[in-house]
Amino acid sequence: MSLCDLTAHELHKLFSSGEASATEIAEAHLERIEAIEQEVRAYVTVTRDRLLEAAAAADKARQSGEVIGPLTGIPMAIKDNIVTQGVKTTCASRILENFIPPYNATVVDRLYNAGGCLVGKANMDEFAMGSSCEHSHFGPTHNPWDTGRVPGGSSGGSAAAVAAGEAVFALGSDTGGSIRQPASFCGVVGMKPTYGRVSRYGLVAFASSLDQIGPFTRDITDCALVLNAICGHDPRDTTSASEPVPDFTESLVPDICGMRLGVPREYFEEGLSKGVREAVNSAIELLAEMGATVEECSLPHTRYALSTYYLIAPAEASSNLARYDGVRYGYRASGARDFVDMYKKTRYEGFGPEVRRRIMLGTYALSAGYYDAYYLKALKVRTLICKDFDNAFDKFDALVTPTAPTVAFSLGEKAADPLSMYLSDICTIPVNLAGLPALSVTCGFNEGMPVGLQLIGPHFAEGTLLRLGYALEQSTDFHRRRPPLTKTQEWDRNMEEAPDNAV
Amino acid sequence: MSISAGEVRHVAELARMALSDHEVEELSAQLSRILDHMETLRELPTDDVEPTAHVLPIRNVWRQDTVGESLPPDAALANAPERRGNYFLVPKIVER
Numbered sequence: 309m310s311l312c313d314l315t316a317h318e319l320h321k322l323f324s325s326g327e328a329s330a331t332e333i334a335e336a337h338l339e340r341i342e343a344i345e346q347e348v349r350a351y352v353t354v355t356r357d358r359l360l361e362a363a364a365a366a367d368k369a370r371q372s373g374e375v376i377g378p379l380t381g382i383p384m385a386i387k388d389n390i391v392t393q394g395v396k397t398t399c400a401s402r403i404l405e406n407f408i409p410p411y412n413a414t415v416v417d418r419l420y421n422a423g424g425c426l427v428g429k430a431n432m433d434e435f436a437m438g439s440s441c442e443h444s445h446f447g448p449t450h451n452p453w454d455t456g457r458v459p460g461g462s463s464g465g466s467a468a469a470v471a472a473g474e475a476v477f478a479l480g481s482d483t484g485g486s487i488r489q490p491a492s493f494c495g496v497v498g499m500k501p502t503y504g505r506v507s508r509y510g511l512v513a514f515a516s517s518l519d520q521i522g523p524f525t526r527d528i529t530d531c532a533l534v535l536n537a538i539c540g541h542d543p544r545d546t547t548s549a550s551e552p553v554p555d556f557t558e559s560l561v562p563d564i565c566g567m568r569l570g571v572p573r574e575y576f577e578e579g580l581s582k583g584v585r586e587a588v589n590s591a592i593e594l595l596a597e598m599g600a601t602v603e604e605c606s607l608p609h610t611r612y613a614l615s616t617y618y619l620i621a622p623a624e625a626s627s628n629l630a631r632y633d634g635v636r637y638g639y640r641a642s643g644a645r646d647f648v649d650m651y652k653k654t655r656y657e658g659f660g661p662e663v664r665r666r667i668m669l670g671t672y673a674l675s676a677g678y679y680d681a682y683y684l685k686a687l688k689v690r691t692l693i694c695k696d697f698d699n700a701f702d703k704f705d706a707l708v709t710p711t712a713p714t715v716a717f718s719l720g721e722k723a724a725d726p727l728s729m730y731l732s733d734i735c736t737i738p739v740n741l742a743g744l745p746a747l748s749v750t751c752g753f754n755e756g757m758p759v760g761l762q763l764i765g766p767h768f769a770e771g772t773l774l775r776l777g778y779a780l781e782q783s784t785d786f787h788r789r790r791p792p793l794t795k796t797q798e799w800d801r802n803m804e805e806a807p808d809n810a811v
Numbered sequence: 812m813s814i815s816a817g818e819v820r821h822v823a824e825l826a827r828m829a830l831s832d833h834e835v836e837e838l839s840a841q842l843s844r845i846l847d848h849m850e851t852l853r854e855l856p857t858d859d860v861e862p863t864a865h866v867l868p869i870r871n872v873w874r875q876d877t878v879g880e881s882l883p884p885d886a887a888l889a890n891a892p893e894r895r896g897n898y899f900l901v902p903k904i905v906e907r
Contacts, residue, residue, distance in 0.1 A: 410886040504867050517865050546872035547865070615849040626826060633827070635899055637890035647902045648827065656829035664828060668819070668838055669845060671826040685852050687862030692855070694863055726841060727848060743866030767867075 311336035312473035313790050316382045316530045319476060323370065323381050330370075330381030330425065334363035337383045337427055340473045344793055349449050350459075350469035352388045353396050354428040359383060362425035369423070378533045380423025385475035387466050388429040389436055389512040390521065392416050395426070399512050400444035401434045403632050403639045403658030413510020414545070415479060415521050415538045422537040427475045431465030434660045435629065436486055436514045438462050439732045442723055443662040450719070451493060452791040453757055457716040460490030463524070467494035470524045473794050477534050478524040483514050484617055485712075485736025487522045488748040492711035492760020495750045495789065497525045497777065500736075501535065502767050503743030504549035507542030515624035516547070518617075518740040527787045528749070528777040532556035535770060551768050559771035562782045565599035567772075570704035574610035575735055581714045587752025587759035588710045591780060595708070598779055605704065607696040612689050613738040618730060619673050619686035620741070626670030632658060665726060694742045701766040706776060709735050711748040711760030739764055747773040750786040758786070813843045 311319065311333050322328035338356060345351065366381035386392060389399045391409035393416075398404045412420070420426075433443040441449040441464025449464045451457040452472035459468040463480025467490035470478050480487040482500035491498025499522045506521045513519060523534035539553045571592060576585065596602045634640030634654035641653035659667070673682040700707060712732060722729040739746045744764055751761035761780070763773045781787050819839045823830045830838065884897045893900035 407890055410882055410889060504869070543874065547867070547869060549867060549869075609855075612852055612855060615852050618845065619849060619852075630827075634892055635901055638892070640892035644902060647904050650902055651827040652829040655827055659828075664830075664834075665838065665841065667826050667828065668822055669842060672814070672818075672822045672842065672846075675822060675825060682846075682849065684862055685857060687864055688857035688860040689852055689855060691860050691863040692857070694866065727845060730845075 310340070310473070312340045312476075313794065314476070315526045316379060316476050316533055319382060320378050320380075324376050326370075330363035330366035331360065333381060334359050334383055334425060337474060340794070341427075344472060345474065347450060347455050347793065348452050348468050348472050348474065349447060350430055350465040350472065350474050351385070351428040352398055352400060352431050352446055352465070355395055355426050358395070359425050359427050366423055366425065377423050379419065379537055382424055382476050383427045384419060384424045385427050385430045385466055385469040385478035386416060387432055387463050387478070387480045389432060389481060390416060390479060391510040391512070392426065392429065395429060397429065397512070398445070399435050400432045400446055401659065401663070402445045403654070405445065405639060407638055409510075411510065414507035414542045416510065418538050419479075424537070427469070430463070430469055430478055430480075433462035433464070434663050435512070435625070436462040436481055436483055437625070437662050437666050439485070439489060439729050440717070440722065441465065441490070442719065443660055445660060448719060451716045452793050453495060454716070455793070457718050457757065458493065460493035460712070460716060462486040464490045466524050467491050467496055467498065470494070470496045470526060471791055473790070476526070477530055479521055479538070480524055481511055481514075481519055481521050482740065483518045483621060484740050485733040487524065488736050488746060488760065488762060489712045489733060491524055491748040492750075492758065493716035495758030495786070495791075497528055497531045497787070498748045499523055499531050499535065499770065499773070500739065500746050501539065501770055502549070502745040504547055505551070505745070505768065505770070506538050507545040507548045509542055509544040513628040515621040516628065517624060518621060520740075528774055528781050529557070529560055531747070531777070532560060532774050549768070554771055556771060556774055559774040560778045561775060562779050564595065564776055564779045567600040567706070567776065568704045569595060569600050569602045570605040570700050570707045571602060572605050572607045572610065572700070572707055572709060574607055575709035579713045579731065579734070580710060581754070583754025584710050584712070584714060584759050587754060588708075588761055591751035591761045592708055594780065594783060595776065598783070602708075603704075605700055605707070607700060607738070609689065609692045609696050610738055613693055613741060614730060614734055616686045616689045616693065617737045617741060618669070619682050620690065622666040622670030623673045623683050624670070626667045626674065629663070629667055634658070662726070690741050693738055697738075697742045697744060705765070706769070706772055707764040709762045709764065711735060711762040715754050715757035715759060735762060743767065745770045745773060747777050749777045749780060751780065751784070752786065814839050814846065
């Protein structure tokens with residue numbers, strides 16, 4: 309194992325004791341990128357010089373006796389829809405291909421302040437619209453466990469980078485499952501925090517009432533550490549919550565005795581693959597053996613969630629994406645007859661087919677004559693879906709479901725049929741509609757591919773989810789497995805350098 | 812639910828989006844199929860249900876009306892496709 313297969317908390321031990329410098333850690337990641345990025349393609353931009361500068365600054369801070377935080381000197385990837393001052397932020401779209409933001413997102417500032425070192429900007433489905441990372445203007449990311457398969461989406465680059473050792477942790481964004489589903493497909497931990505828990509300032513808006521930023525990590529401890537750095541109220545995001553933020557590492561106790569878990573039967577119906585069902589069921593048995601009470605329950609409006617989501621999200625997107633008009637930033641088409649023609653050509657040439665499809669769907673749902681039948685109807689059904697969860701949380705501390713109905717599918721498999729692609733988010737979408745926190749952890753392998761377990765909690769109960777995930781990690785070794793791709797000859801020499809306590 | 816090519820063209824106009832003839836045909840079929848799937852919502856009675864646009868009980872978040880920091884003009888204009896002085900340059904909008 310090399311330095312790039314360790315977790316942030318393992319690296320922190322090596323760094324703070326002087327056994328590994330931040331520069332060595334950074335260089336190991338750059339070498340890994342050099343070796344496998346051509347096959348994985350997790351990044352839109354690699355910020356090599358910036359990484360080495362940040363690592364050198366971390367080393368200097370340590371040598372001069374400054375207080376070292378748990379993320380100081382740790383290489384991180386940021387999804388390319390979260391703005392980074394001076395570093396191109398493209399949303400994997402032609403329309404923002406050369407956009408260099410003049411400011412940082414709040415989460416980026418917070419992670420820089422915590423000592424995190426930017427490796428690069430991670431690939432994604434264009435404007436976060438997709439479930440496979442195939443809708444990127446720059447080409448698809450490949451799943452590190454099997455490069456013939458998708459990494460999931462939309463935060464596929466973030467998930468793949470962490471799985472492949474091209475970053476220790478990453479940020480993604482989750483509007484309908486875009487953190488959890490790729491985390492599941494790539495075998496890493498992914499958390500969508502409660503709506504409002506993390507500032508959206510500087511996150512390029514897709515569907516503002518659903519979007520939330522969250523971390524990808526190699527284990528639950530790292531997830532708690534990154535949450536500690538990014539959560540909390542931000543005056544620059546009026547929808548951010550003023551709820552106090554606990555120290556999430558306090559949830560890392562291997563005791564779940566007496567916790568009440570609900571298993572909603574609607575998540576185990578048609579479309580769920582046998583392999584995923586078996587892995588999820590054995591994780592549920594394990595949780596019961598550890599002392600949790602497990603009971604089947606029902607969220608009766610689940611079957612309406614997909615339709616509700618695919619009205620609300622595109623409607624919000626059609627409004628949010630109206631700003632891309634070729635006037636103030638981004639791509640502008642040439643040869644327009646007048647300014648309306650400039651808008652139309654710019655948006656036609658600048659957006660890819662899936663983004664255009666969703667803008668069209670959303671514009672239709674909001675247009676005169678259809679607003680009540682589609683958009684307003686969807687908002688009402690959203691209320692019913694929220695109530696299902698409220699009722700369930702009267703009785704349960706958390707709900708347990710699969711993260712996705714299958715393991716990662718093949719590249720191209722669903723590309724021609726938008727509806728079948730949309731169905732791969734069926735287990736994650738209801739959570740966004742209700743603004744709940746949810747965690748995906750690896751609970752097994754099927755066809756050699758990781759299977760994700762989803763834990764859903766009431767608003768602001770991220771700690772409960774971490775505790776459950778941590779307990780599972782204590783009795784399984786799934787989080788220690790690394791994709792075969794990362795175990796090439798080239799890394800053998802690093803094994804000799806790895807200290808004994810490194811796993 | 813089927814969406815005609817004419818409706819697709821109308822919606823594209825609203826969204827300020829050019830489309831090729833082929834794409835109009837394709838979108839008409841795809842959007843029809845997607846909206847068919849959404850017809851299931853109609854079976855739910857929702858007359859007495861309040862809509863949810865936002866999940867948290869936050870309303871009217873105010874701040875003090877004081878002058879804060881803003882981007883300097885050069886930073887704000889740095890990504891402009893075309894600029895003249897401190898302005899974004901666009902094709903002529905109003906004919907004299």
